[in-house]
Amino acid sequence: MAVSGWFVALVALGVVPIVLTGQPVVLALWLVLVLVLGIVDLLLAGSPRAVVLSRDLPGRVRLGETVSSSLYVANTGRRRLRGMIRDGWQPSAVAAPDRARIDVPRGERRAVTTTLTPFRRGERRAAHVTIRSFGPLHLLARQASIAMPGAITVLPPFNSRKHLPSRLARLRELDGATSVMVRGQGTEFDSLRDYVRGDDVRSIDWRATARRKDLVVRTWRPERDRRVVIIIDSGRTSAARIDNEPRIDTAFESALLLAALASSAGDRVDLLIFDRRVRARVQGATGAELLSRMVSSMATVDPELIEMDWSSVPGLVRSVTSQHSLIVLATTIDAPGASRGLLSVLPQLTRKHTVVVSSVTDPDVMDAARDRATRDEVYRAAAAERALLDQARVAAAIRQLGAEVVTGAPQDLPPALADRYIALKAAGRL
Amino acid sequence: MTVAAAGETGQRVLTPTTGRVLKRSLFWVGVVAFLAIIVVIVLATAGSQAGGTRLDASNAAPPGTRALAEVLRQQGVTVTETSSLRETEQEIADPSGTTLFLYDPNGYLTAAQLREAVRRASTVVIADAAFDTLQAVAPELALAGYAGGTLDADCGLTPAQKAGKVTSDGNGYRIVDESAAVTGCLGSGDGVYSLVQLERGDSQLVVLGATSALTNEHIVEEGNAALALNLLGAHESLVWYLPSVDDLADSAAPDLGSLTPPWVTPALALLLLAFLAGAIWRARRFGPLVVENLPVTVRASETMLGRARLYQRSSARLRALDALRIGSVRRLASLCGLSRTASVDDVVAAVADVTGDQAAGIRRILIDAVPSSDAQLVVLSDELLELERAVAAAVRP
Numbered sequence: 001m002a003v004s005g006w007f008v009a010l011v012a013l014g015v016v017p018i019v020l021t022g023q024p025v026v027l028a029l030w031l032v033l034v035l036v037l038g039i040v041d042l043l044l045a046g047s048p049r050a051v052v053l054s055r056d057l058p059g060r061v062r063l064g065e066t067v068s069s070s071l072y073v074a075n076t077g078r079r080r081l082r083g084m085i086r087d088g089w090q091p092s093a094v095a096a097p098d099r100a101r102i103d104v105p106r107g108e109r110r111a112v113t114t115t116l117t118p119f120r121r122g123e124r125r126a127a128h129v130t131i132r133s134f135g136p137l138h139l140l141a142r143q144a145s146i147a148m149p150g151a152i153t154v155l156p157p158f159n160s161r162k163h164l165p166s167r168l169a170r171l172r173e174l175d176g177a178t179s180v181m182v183r184g185q186g187t188e189f190d191s192l193r194d195y196v197r198g199d200d201v202r203s204i205d206w207r208a209t210a211r212r213k214d215l216v217v218r219t220w221r222p223e224r225d226r227r228v229v230i231i232i233d234s235g236r237t238s239a240a241r242i243d244n245e246p247r248i249d250t251a252f253e254s255a256l257l258l259a260a261l262a263s264s265a266g267d268r269v270d271l272l273i274f275d276r277r278v279r280a281r282v283q284g285a286t287g288a289e290l291l292s293r294m295v296s297s298m299a300t301v302d303p304e305l306i307e308m309d310w311s312s313v314p315g316l317v318r319s320v321t322s323q324h325s326l327i328v329l330a331t332t333i334d335a336p337g338a339s340r341g342l343l344s345v346l347p348q349l350t351r352k353h354t355v356v357v358s359s360v361t362d363p364d365v366m367d368a369a370r371d372r373a374t375r376d377e378v379y380r381a382a383a384a385e386r387a388l389l390d391q392a393r394v395a396a397a398i399r400q401l402g403a404e405v406v407t408g409a410p411q412d413l414p415p416a417l418a419d420r421y422i423a424l425k426a427a428g429r430l
Numbered sequence: 431m432t433v434a435a436a437g438e439t440g441q442r443v444l445t446p447t448t449g450r451v452l453k454r455s456l457f458w459v460g461v462v463a464f465l466a467i468i469v470v471i472v473l474a475t476a477g478s479q480a481g482g483t484r485l486d487a488s489n490a491a492p493p494g495t496r497a498l499a500e501v502l503r504q505q506g507v508t509v510t511e512t513s514s515l516r517e518t519e520q521e522i523a524d525p526s527g528t529t530l531f532l533y534d535p536n537g538y539l540t541a542a543q544l545r546e547a548v549r550r551a552s553t554v555v556i557a558d559a560a561f562d563t564l565q566a567v568a569p570e571l572a573l574a575g576y577a578g579g580t581l582d583a584d585c586g587l588t589p590a591q592k593a594g595k596v597t598s599d600g601n602g603y604r605i606v607d608e609s610a611a612v613t614g615c616l617g618s619g620d621g622v623y624s625l626v627q628l629e630r631g632d633s634q635l636v637v638l639g640a641t642s643a644l645t646n647e648h649i650v651e652e653g654n655a656a657l658a659l660n661l662l663g664a665h666e667s668l669v670w671y672l673p674s675v676d677d678l679a680d681s682a683a684p685d686l687g688s689l690t691p692p693w694v695t696p697a698l699a700l701l702l703l704a705f706l707a708g709a710i711w712r713a714r715r716f717g718p719l720v721v722e723n724l725p726v727t728v729r730a731s732e733t734m735l736g737r738a739r740l741y742q743r744s745s746a747r748l749r750a751l752d753a754l755r756i757g758s759v760r761r762l763a764s765l766c767g768l769s770r771t772a773s774v775d776d777v778v779a780a781v782a783d784v785t786g787d788q789a790a791g792i793r794r795i796l797i798d799a800v801p802s803s804d805a806q807l808v809v810l811s812d813e814l815l816e817l818e819r820a821v822a823a824a825v826r827p
Contacts, residue, residue, distance in 0.1 A: 003711040012704035018697050027696035031703070049443050090722040099716060128444055130717025145444040145717040240730035247730075302725065364731040369757065375804045376742065378811045382750030383738035385757035392760070396770075 001042070002132050002141040010034055010139065041135030048131035048144040050077030051104075055126075055150045060296070063157040066117045069095075069150070071129065073102060074109040083133040083141055087114050093124040093152070102131075118154040121249070122300050126150040155295040156249065160257040160414035167257075167418045171265050174426050192216050224266035226430040227325035228421075229317055229353075230255045234301055235275040235308035237332040242362050243410045250360045251330035252298050254414040256291065258328065261418050263290050265425065270320050273301050276309045283320065310341035314348045326354045326430050328417070333359045333394040333405070334387075343397055350402035354429050357398050358406040358417050361391070366409075444718070485533045485557060485641060487511050487670040492647035498658050499670065505659070508667045514676035515543055519550060521669050526552045526632075528667045533557040533641070538673040541566035547671065552633040553664060557641045558601055568628055568637055570607035577602025577618040577639060580652060585615040587627055589660035593653030598624045598640035616640055625657075636661065747801045751810055755796055758814045765821050781817070784824045792817065 014030035056070040075081045081104040089095040094117045104110045118124050129148045134141040192208050195215035208216040238248040259269045273280040280297035333339050349355045368384035371377050395405045408416040482491040487499035499509045512518040522528050530551035544566040548554050564571050578599050583590035602622035605612050614623035624639040643654035741750045763772050766780040782789040801807040
């Protein structure tokens, strides 16, 4: 049961007859009147239980976008159902409007539309629907909550897709470039074409020139069908928030950009999200299906507060591929102590593969190292310099073990990783 | 788009129906009702056993005086109980044929009311008169404290003589004005009496300190019964007056309740009810909360800030400065085009070359200076920044 504001006003209105008559007995009479009206109203209200509910939900939504969810209310009761309805979504699904007016005549069905603008990645759920049914006088209401589960998967936003066109253009420049740019081991022979002034004379194909009686040069294109394995660390360090974005979300952004780029360059991309067990795995997908499967598998992964198990990473890579490939480790390089596990397995990986370690740097630390106006800020700058020094030492150790390091602020890391991929491809190191 | 539909059978209502709520709470309603019944029974039986009002003529408990009142009635005396002065005045039809018994342990009556009451009857018995009561109606007497034990009737008063011996457990009085017509009785020595009679023209005022002699508990001891019956049964009518709160209203000025219009109280009650209804209106929630696990928000720079505060609290100036210097040396080395492995001395030499400053001064900033206060630390840090800026300006093409 619920009370409306009209009921409260009706009770308070009793002051008028009491003051006018000056008789204390009017109080009792008024209360009896209010009670009778309330009971009559309650008896005439439609049952909030005699409904059949159904939902119409889009299955997936990208973070930051808005979708509308429809709830159908069919009145199977004997009376008209008038009142309010609330679709019980989790707070981070941001359902609007929170509650809606409904008026369903007997035996009919109405739709209630709620727009959802989730602000967190993952699976957002609705638990129940609450109906408050008022009587014709709108004084008292019957209320019931009906279990009505629903879920919507909120995908990573892939904001870094804005960098994709420029990187694809640079990839096309590589394609069919002459050996001036890309000559090196591993580049594949593409075609022959006429010599133009400025081409490297070393790329002249003398045999073809002899046949054509005209200068002909060979062109190369970047290798295709290479393998890219992206391993994302979902351990405790990935939960840290930098620039109001957890490290793992930045890792997802960079992985999506790299996968989009690599798959359009003709390489095969595999994704593993791992801490002590495999949290998500995307293998053998190509083209549009790859990105779709990646975002769905990423959507529900949140960092766990456990230490990353680096010792099983080489075995994991072996289970994906045995041929030479580019391995991208999206993790954190922070302090020498915390990165010991990573450093101990890098030699096994670099022996066979090209390894890139990508890590987010904190712009706050960079800023703190520069601001030194007051005493507090000088100490903060000292601590920041210390943190940067630790990172630099770990990065140097990683480079010494034969891997590459890519670091950047959250918004800079995805394009930086894409650039490193293009550079490696141009150098024929894939 | 996926459509999730629930049939009438698959739909589960979370809110219990009114009937189920009642059924579920039946046990506790029963428990509360049972406890209430027990409390009522206990209260009802407790009233007849202990306590009750002392010297109340209808109280059958040990401190009451019902036995005395009943015996007086059997002897043909009309015993009337009153609880306010107005009531008492109405009950006394014939002042000369009436005994007024007055017992006011809580001091409800004012001096004026006391004098008024005493004037109403020819024989007035005041039990356990307190200091201010004596001041008002019997200034010849003074309170002499406790007087107990078995007392002899050693005076000319008829009730006391008939009693012979009386057990007392109450106040004693001393006669301070010997010239007045005062008779002291039941003396406990040293001029202290537990029964004093004052002659006021044609009426008598009796101050009784041995009040326990009247109670149900002690009335059968020694000559208590004879004293009580003769003292209070002298006239055909006895008014047993125990002042109560009603007497206060008579004396006080008209209070707020009598000045306000009659509708104020019901209107206030109604507004209180409206307030309660409003509270229910606003507080009734629209269905249960939907639970969600939220991540803890901790910024990654917390560790950096924590380390800074540790440096500051322990005044680790040199350590802090060294961290700043290492960062500066690294940047200076890359500005001067030296390799990452270049030693500090190489960097000092290169910086001196680029800026044209003295190598010793640069060496002091980068290596030698030891800050002895936070102010010096800030100065040295500024010098480091200045040096970096100078080198950057010098190498810029």
